[in-house]
Amino acid sequence: MDQFLQQIINGVQLGSIYALIALGYTMVYGVLRLINFAHGDVFMIGAFVGFYAAKALKLTEQPTLGGALLTLLPVLLLTMAVCALLGLVIERFAYRPLRRAPRLTALITAIGVSLFLVNAAQLIFGADPKFFPSVTPQGEAGTLRLGGVTIAKDQMVLVISAALLMAVLTYIVNHTRMGKAMRAVSHDADAAALMGVNIDRVIAFTFGLGAALAGAGGVLFASLTYAKILPLMGVQMGLKAFVAAVVGGIGSIPGAMLGGLLMGLSESFVKGAPAIGGFEPSRFADAVAFILLIVVLLIRPAGLLGRFAPEKV
Amino acid sequence: MVFLKRAALTAAVLATLLFLSILLSSRLQDVVFRVVMLSGIAIIMAVSLNMINGFTGQFSIGHAGFQAVGAYVSAALTVYGHRTLFPYLPEGGILPNSVQGFLAGAPAMIAAMLVGGVVSAAIGYIVGLPSLRLRGDYLAIVTLGFGEIIRVVVENTDAVGGPRGFTGNIEEGISIPGIASFFWVYLMVVVVILVARNLRFSIEGLKYLSVREDEIAAQAMGVDTTRVKVNAFVLGAFFAGVAGALFAHYEQSVLSSSFGFVRSFDFVTMIVLGGLGSITGSVVAAVLLTALPELLRSSLGQLGAEFNQYRLVAYALLLIILMLVRPQGIFGRGEIDFGKLWRRRQTAPATVGE
Numbered sequence: 001m002d003q004f005l006q007q008i009i010n011g012v013q014l015g016s017i018y019a020l021i022a023l024g025y026t027m028v029y030g031v032l033r034l035i036n037f038a039h040g041d042v043f044m045i046g047a048f049v050g051f052y053a054a055k056a057l058k059l060t061e062q063p064t065l066g067g068a069l070l071t072l073l074p075v076l077l078l079t080m081a082v083c084a085l086l087g088l089v090i091e092r093f094a095y096r097p098l099r100r101a102p103r104l105t106a107l108i109t110a111i112g113v114s115l116f117l118v119n120a121a122q123l124i125f126g127a128d129p130k131f132f133p134s135v136t137p138q139g140e141a142g143t144l145r146l147g148g149v150t151i152a153k154d155q156m157v158l159v160i161s162a163a164l165l166m167a168v169l170t171y172i173v174n175h176t177r178m179g180k181a182m183r184a185v186s187h188d189a190d191a192a193a194l195m196g197v198n199i200d201r202v203i204a205f206t207f208g209l210g211a212a213l214a215g216a217g218g219v220l221f222a223s224l225t226y227a228k229i230l231p232l233m234g235v236q237m238g239l240k241a242f243v244a245a246v247v248g249g250i251g252s253i254p255g256a257m258l259g260g261l262l263m264g265l266s267e268s269f270v271k272g273a274p275a276i277g278g279f280e281p282s283r284f285a286d287a288v289a290f291i292l293l294i295v296v297l298l299i300r301p302a303g304l305l306g307r308f309a310p311e312k313v
Numbered sequence: 314m315v316f317l318k319r320a321a322l323t324a325a326v327l328a329t330l331l332f333l334s335i336l337l338s339s340r341l342q343d344v345v346f347r348v349v350m351l352s353g354i355a356i357i358m359a360v361s362l363n364m365i366n367g368f369t370g371q372f373s374i375g376h377a378g379f380q381a382v383g384a385y386v387s388a389a390l391t392v393y394g395h396r397t398l399f400p401y402l403p404e405g406g407i408l409p410n411s412v413q414g415f416l417a418g419a420p421a422m423i424a425a426m427l428v429g430g431v432v433s434a435a436i437g438y439i440v441g442l443p444s445l446r447l448r449g450d451y452l453a454i455v456t457l458g459f460g461e462i463i464r465v466v467v468e469n470t471d472a473v474g475g476p477r478g479f480t481g482n483i484e485e486g487i488s489i490p491g492i493a494s495f496f497w498v499y500l501m502v503v504v505v506i507l508v509a510r511n512l513r514f515s516i517e518g519l520k521y522l523s524v525r526e527d528e529i530a531a532q533a534m535g536v537d538t539t540r541v542k543v544n545a546f547v548l549g550a551f552f553a554g555v556a557g558a559l560f561a562h563y564e565q566s567v568l569s570s571s572f573g574f575v576r577s578f579d580f581v582t583m584i585v586l587g588g589l590g591s592i593t594g595s596v597v598a599a600v601l602l603t604a605l606p607e608l609l610r611s612s613l614g615q616l617g618a619e620f621n622q623y624r625l626v627a628y629a630l631l632l633i634i635l636m637l638v639r640p641q642g643i644f645g646r647g648e649i650d651f652g653k654l655w656r657r658r659q660t661a662p663a664t665v666g667e
Contacts, residue, residue, distance in 0.1 A: 035450060094633055101640035104372070108585045109636040111578050116629035123622040239461070239574065246454050287465035290458030294443070297455060301446050 002148035007272045008265065013155045013225070015264020016162035020217035021241030022248065022256035023169060024210030030186035030251040031206045033103065037110040038090060040238010041117035042083055042211045046218025047229045048121065050079045051130050054223065059133045068136045068157050072223060076161070079219045080212035087211025091204055114235075121231035129228035136224070154224040165216055166257060169209070173253060178205055186251060240267075240289045247296045249306025258304060263289055326503065331415065334496035338410055344607070346495075350563055352603045353498035354556050359583040359599040360505045360592060361552035366581070367590035368513060369545040370525030372453040375440070376580045378460030379550040381572035382436055383429030383557025385473050388489045388567055390428050391421055392479075395487045398424070402490045418492035422562065425492075426501070429558030430551045436463075437550025441543040448528075460574055467569045478568035479561075493562035501559065505552050509592050512548075521545060525590075586635065588642030598643065 021043050028036045053075045062068040094113050098106045136142050136154040143150045173179040181202045184192040193199050221237070222229050240263060248259025270288045273281040296304060338346060362376045395402060399421040408414035440459050447455060473479040481488035512518040520541050523531035532538050561567045583602050587594030609624055 029450075033450075035453075094637075097637050098640060101636075102589075104366075104581075104585055104589060105636050105640040108582055109633055111582065112629050112632035112636065116626060116633065119622060119625040119629055123626060235575070239457075243454070243458065246451070250450070283469045284465055287462045290461050293458045294455055297447060297451055298443060301451060 003272065005147075005149045007268050009149065009151055009155060010272070011265035011268035012261065013158055013264070014268055015261035016159050017217050017221050017225075017237070017260075018241045018244045018263050019257045019260025020162055020165065020213050020220070021238060022245035022260045023166070023253065024214045025242050025245040026248070026250050026253060026256040027182070027206050027210045029245070031182060031189070031203050032095070034095065034106050035110065035242070036095075036207075036210075037107070037238070037242075038094075038113035038117060039210065039214055040234035040236075040241065041114050041121075042086060042090075042234070043214040043218045043221075043237060043241075044121060044231060044234030045086060045117060046079050046083045046215030047132075047222040047227075047233065048125050048130075048218075049082045049215065050075050050219035050222055051132055051229050053078050054133050059135050061134055061137050063137055063141065065153055065156060065160075068153065069161065071135050072157065072161070072219070075223075076216055076219050079215045083215025083218075084208040084212040086215075087207040087209075088204055090211075091207040095207075096200070096203075114238075118231050118235070125231060127231065129230050131226065132223040132229065134223075134226070158220050158224040161216070161220055165213060169213065170253065172209070178202070182206055236286075243289045243293045246303055247293055249300075249303030251307070252303070252305045255303055255305035262304075263292065266292055327500070330496045330499055330503075331412070333499075334415070334494050335410055335412070337495050348604045348607045350493075350495065350498055351607065352600045353495075353502050354560050354563070355580075355583065355599040355603045356502050356596050357498075357505050357552055357556040357559070358580050359587070359595040360509050361549045361556070362580045363584045363587075363590065363592065363595045364509055364512065364521075364552075365545045365549040367584055367595070368509075368518065368521040368525060369542060370528075371542055371545060372449060373440075373456040373546070373549070374453050374574065374577050374581055375456035375458070375460030376549070376553055377572040377574070377576035378456075378463040379433045379437060379553035380557035380560065380576075381460075381463050381467060381567075381569065382433040382550075383554030384561035384567045384572070385467055385479065385557075386432045386554075387425035387429035387558035388479055388561040389473055391425050391490050391492075391562065392481050392487055395482075395490075399490075402492070407491050408494075415494060415496065418490065418494070421490060422492045422497050422558075425558045425562060426497070426555045429561075430554040433554025433557065434547045434551035437546045437548075437553075438543060440550070441546030457574055457577070460572070460577055464569050464573055467572075473567075476569065478566055480566040489561060489565045489567075491562060491565045493559045498559050498563070501552075501555055505555075506592060506596070508548070508552075513590075513592065582632065584642075586632075586642055588644035591642070591644045591648055593648045594642060594644035 021039065024039045024042070025036060028034060028039070057074060059071055059075065062071050090113055094109050095106060098109055134154075136152070136157060142153045144153065144156070145151075171179075173182060181192070181197045182205070184195065184197055185199060185202045189199060192202075218234075221227055227233065241260065244259035244263040245256045246259070247262060248255030248257070250256075266288050267285050271282050271285045275281070300306070337349065341349065358376060358380060362373065365371050365373045365376075391399065391402075401417055402408075402421055408418045440456060443452065443455050467473060468476045479489070512521065520531070520536045523534065523536055524538050524541050528538055531541075579602065583598040584595045586602065587596070587598030606624070606628065
């Protein structure tokens with residue numbers, strides 16, 4: 001039972017990261033019908049920016065949860081700003097000229113942008129792995145015990161920050177003018193344009209918002225799971241987050257959150273599963289995301305919370 | 314008469330290929346020969362993917378997964394069936410560069426290509442099935458996911474080397490035989506181009522194009538869209554499996570990471586760059602995208618690792634710029650005209666939906 005709860009906690013932690021990245025995929029798909037393959041690499045850039053910002057600001061370990069959150073805040077905000085800017089630049093120069101081009105062309109361009117970001121990062125930051133300075137206490141002091149379950153404070157910081165970010169996003173999308181415009185464009189871009197919505201601005205805003213969330217995801221992932229910061233770290237994470245967005249129903253914001261959590265939980269359970277005979281399920285953890293994807297799509301072709309639009313002649 | 318003419322033509326092509334095969338592998342520089350071989354394999358991949366993406370409009374971005382299936386299955390066949398099925402192959406795996414050497418390797422290579430192709434086609438059938446329900450991007454994601462599942466499964470199968478890659482049965486000292494000569498690679502290049510051409514310029518092929526242009530209209534006209542879509546997947550997967558078999562028996566080693574989704578994107582890039590649906594376009598783009606990086610690497614490699622990084626950045630930028638200035642690909646949907654002597658079908662339906 002404790003084992004079970006432990007896996008849930010680990011799963012929620014991983015799932016929050018997936019959800020943060022998946023939101024960017026889903027929002028961009030919503031307004032542009034484009035799979036932005038460079039999004040995972042914005043996550044990677046976010047981790048690097050966060051790393052250098054943390055070094056410049058000389059982050060240190062904080063004894064309390066609130067302290068850790070506050071220390072991380074400037075790094076988080078700075079990274080989000082830089083990534084939002086990057087998202088705007090990518091949209092302006094790589095995707096906007098292709099608005100009316102065949103969708104496959106835009107997709108190849110997205111792949112090109114992704115390749116560019118990875119290789120440029122390798123050139124600028126070098127290929128040797130970097131590690132984020134720790135902001136939460138290590139060892140006994142860093143954990144909370146609830147019954148037989150241990151929750152690391154860094155896990156809590158991560159989940160709380162991710163939840164706050166998602167709450168802010170939900171507010172923006174549902175209760176602001178820009179959010180309303182985003183929803184309108186996502187519903188029917190041409191009709192929205194006729195109603196006086198400035199499509200270009202909405203799309204640019206969406207890109208910036210998505211990129212900021214991915215950047216935040218990068219900082220949280222690097223600082224609180226002690227993962228290696230590498231130029232290639234965004235590829236696999238981006239792919240899985242994208243799958244999470246599709247499982248939840250691409251274009252749907254609650255769907256991306258749900259998909260991310262589901263993905264994190266299932267991966268964590270498979271990783272922690274005991275071997276059955278000679279078969280070790282944990283070795284197949286990387287495939288779980290995709291098996292889940294195929295099963296979900298076969299049952300619900302538009303994802304769990306996606307709108308299924310029957311094709312009209 | 315027609316039959317005789319065709320038989321003579323076939324024989325001439327086979328003889329030329331065999332002659333070239335023996336000549337080229339001894340005369341060309343290693344680097345250049347490698348580029349020639351890898352380009353041939355890339356052509357098979359690009360043209361076969363074009364049948365799925367370009368002709369039928371079914372968006373598949375997991376083509377490298379099919380290649381992986383072909384490579385691993387065929388390599389397992391020649392390695393584990395070495396003693397029983399192909400006792401005449403040398404254990405080191407290298408055949409002499411002569412007609413005798415070619416004949417000795419032929420049965421094993423044919424078996425490897427067939428088995429690799431058929432198993433891959435069977436998996437293509439399974440992947441094609443969701444296309445009954447899924448459209449566009451969703452189908453793309455399923456093919457992508459499928460490719461990743463193949464990779465993870467292979468990485469965890471110890472019989473084929475797991476994450477270290479597969480080079481042969483190390484305990485018994487049997488390596489993957491190097492039987493994929495120039496002859497086999499370019500024979501399959503010729504075959505895949507002929508199949509693609511015949512498919513495109515035939516009544517059967519029109520059904521594929523109609524599914525691409527408008528699935529609902531095609532269905533209304535009596536096209537069995539389900540069958541067409543699954544057929545396209547099976548056909549494309551078969552040739553990708555064959556290309557995998559050739560790759561495994563040329564490189565004599567297979568590494569699961571070389572069949573990841575990044576590799577799949579390479580093939581998608583080739584067909585989009587060449588012009589979606591254009592056979593000659595995908596051939597040219599396949600050669601271009603294979604030769605350029607290889608040649609750059611070998612000729613400018615001495616400038617150091619730093620330069621290699623610039624090369625990759627430049628490659629990415631070039632790709633973006635090319636897409637921006639020429640979104641329809643280098644050749645669009647047109648074909649290169651090889652002169653009127655070759656064009657017997659003037660009324661080819663090459664411009665459907667343009």
